[in-house]
Amino acid sequence: MATVEHCLYCFETLSAYLESRKPMSLSEIEKSYGEYVKEVEAGVAASDKTESLEKRIPALRRVADSDFSEASSSSIPSSNSTMSLTTDTAATSTDSLPDANTPKITESPLFVTWNTVSARSGHTSLRGCIGTFEAQELDEGLSSYAITSAVHDMRFDAISKRELPSLEVAVTLLTDFEDCADAMDWEVGTHGLRVSFAERGRRYGATYLPDVAPEQGWTKEETLVSLMRKAGWAGRKDKWRSVDLKVVRYQGRKKDIQYPEYKQWRDWVKQRGVDAEEDEDEA
Known part of the structure; x- marks a missing residue:
């Protein structure tokens, strides 16, 4: 099925295209996203542990003297500590990671859909959708159709750089093609x-x-x-x-994410100097 990494790759490809830079590859994104999820989940676990300790503090204070109480409370990380996960952190889950027993999909017919998301209502509107029924290597196919659906869908103007923050991308991998007995x-x-x-x-x-x-x-x-x-x-x-009518039915394994989730992962990547290393290699 389509994954978060596939969606991140589409955002990364389009963003790099609009910014005239080299994008990360799908394999690089898959590796970095796995590390990103582990780090976020570690932060959540630490935050949960801290919250549990904070809940026990009132009881500790009732049985300890004031000096000990003050020392105990001062050792607890504050709400803006790096151990806590802020409310604007994009949700991540091991559900987005591939099952070790599930064969990795490397090629598939696919569609890439871009939507705009209303900041006021959250309503989504189609901004571009193009794909192919011919199986594509995912690293090349997703990259190609991420750009094609964003700038070459004749129903819409090309997506501009300023629109990136309002976008949602959906990747659909197509499966189970069957001729219908009737319409x-x-x-x-x-x-x-x-x-x-x-x-x-x-x-x-x-x-x-x-x-x-x-x-x-x-x-x-x-x-x-x-x-x-x-x-x-x-x-x-x-x-x-x-x-x-000749009707063919098929099924689709879809995943979608919005720009803030891409931006948060991309900021995490930049903090680790990945871009700087790429720039040095290119130089």
Whole structure:
């Protein structure tokens, strides 16, 4: 399935493209993110231990003299200590790390989606989405489609550097392609669809990822008609069943993150001098 590291790689690729610098590789990100998660989790464990000790202090004070109490309380790290995790720290979890028993995915058909996130409401709006049904090596495919979907989706203007802080990226790795027995042989929320058909000598085709129909609240019929419209079909809505549709269903393993999570990891990387080492090597 898609991972946090895949999403970080897309952000890193786009950010580097807009800043005219060399991006970190996918393998470098996977290695650094594993170290980052361990450090954050260690900080959380230390914070939990400190909190437990702080809860016991009132009881200690009741049985100790005032001098001992003052000495005890002064030894407890403050809330802004490096041992504590602040509330604006992005959540991390071992759930984002690959299972040791799960084979690592190195290539897959994929889509990269960019959304803008409203600072006021948190609502997301599509900003670009392009992918491929041909299996790609992930290091090359994610890098290529992160840029392509950000600056070459003809439905939108190219994403600019100033927009980075408002972005969310979603990576979807596509699996389980199957020909449908008929246009209704699929499930909303489980399958993505790829339709193709011909009418009056013209060929049409379009796709929706698995999350589109449930996000829009569409029925199967509404999804199919919308997908045909997306392909360019201009026929009457009530005549869609007369079109000879070829429908392929597939599933998607999706992961998404927003810019603050990327920024926090990237700041952690910079603090360890990774960029400086790369600059020296390039020089």
